[in-house]
Amino acid sequence: MLFLNIGSGSKGNASFINTGETNLLIDAGLSVKRINKALKKVKKEVGNITDLIITHEHSDHVNGFLTLFKNNNFNLYMTKGTAEALKIVDYHEIVALKDFQIGNLTITPLPLSHDANEPIGLVIKDFKASICYITDTGYIPYQILPLLENHHLYFLEANHDPFTLTTSSRPLFLKNRIAGEKGHLSNYDSAYQFSLMAGTNTKHLIHAHISEDCNNNDLIKKAFQEVLDSKAVNYQEITFYYAKQNESLDVIYL
Ligand SMILES: [Zn+2]
Ligand SMILES: [Zn+2]
Numbered sequence: 001m002l003f004l005n006i007g008s009g010s011k012g013n014a015s016f017i018n019t020g021e022t023n024l025l026i027d028a029g030l031s032v033k034r035i036n037k038a039l040k041k042v043k044k045e046v047g048n049i050t051d052l053i054i055t056h057e058h059s060d061h062v063n064g065f066l067t068l069f070k071n072n073n074f075n076l077y078m079t080k081g082t083a084e085a086l087k088i089v090d091y092h093e094i095v096a097l098k099d100f101q102i103g104n105l106t107i108t109p110l111p112l113s114h115d116a117n118e119p120i121g122l123v124i125k126d127f128k129a130s131i132c133y134i135t136d137t138g139y140i141p142y143q144i145l146p147l148l149e150n151h152h153l154y155f156l157e158a159n160h161d162p163f164t165l166t167t168s169s170r171p172l173f174l175k176n177r178i179a180g181e182k183g184h185l186s187n188y189d190s191a192y193q194f195s196l197m198a199g200t201n202t203k204h205l206i207h208a209h210i211s212e213d214c215n216n217n218d219l220i221k222k223a224f225q226e227v228l229d230s231k232a233v234n235y236q237e238i239t240f241y242y243a244k245q246n247e248s249l250d251v252i253y254l
Contacts, residue, residue, distance in 0.1 A: 006038040009245035022103035038248035056119035057085035081118025112137035129254035138181035150199025159184035191227035
């Protein structure tokens with residue numbers, strides 16, 4: 001299985017997974033041109049996409065969707081709430097905590113807490129490796145924690161530094177929205193959750209959905225070091241990556 005983050009942040013999100021005949025796109029919040037350009041890295045193009053999962057209806061996750069959908073033929077998966085928000089009727093309904101299959105992949109949709117109709121995260125497994133994909137959530141419900149443990153790759157939101165957010169010039173309602181329980185994970189939330197989830201299989205952590213105004217890579221690194229050291233998590237074997245808004249990351253092979 002290979003994983004490619006095409007871009008991530010409040011202006012657009014998309015990731016790509018290939019295994020066997022399956023070419024799965026997660027979210028289509030970037031332009032078709034951007035997606036196409038990134039897919040060249042793995043010798044694919046948008047016409048090769050077989051499946052698309054949309055995590056929720058916010059524009060940074062669906063911006064490129066209509067153009068992509070109009071001109072290509074793939075299976076579309078989302079929750080009922082997301083479909084209602086997007087006014088889409090022709091799709092495969094997925095339900096939180098109900099596993100479904102795409103080719104070799106077994107996928108578990110995860111219930112999240114975000115100001116969208118019915119947002120989800122994902123656990124994606126093939127016979128060899130597994131990916132935990134969580135962005136756009138104010139917190140991670142503790143009930144789902146057992147499902148999140150010991151995956152090979154984590155794509156996990158580290159949205160904002162709480163101090164930078166509080167002291168930023170953003171309007172108060174927006175600060176409250178971001179920091180609220182239906183908002184986004186801060187660096188410390190993300191680090192704490194990761195300390196509970198990481199295991200001996202864990203080799204890759206991609207910090208995702210990083211705020212351009214209220215965060216930077218050094219602040220994320222500092223928060224993770226502090227929390228992981230205090231929890232005595234051994235992270236020597238783990239490679240850390242920082243997702244970018246305007247560029248794709250290197251391909252990760254699992
Ligand atoms: Zn988002
Ligand atoms: Zn969102």
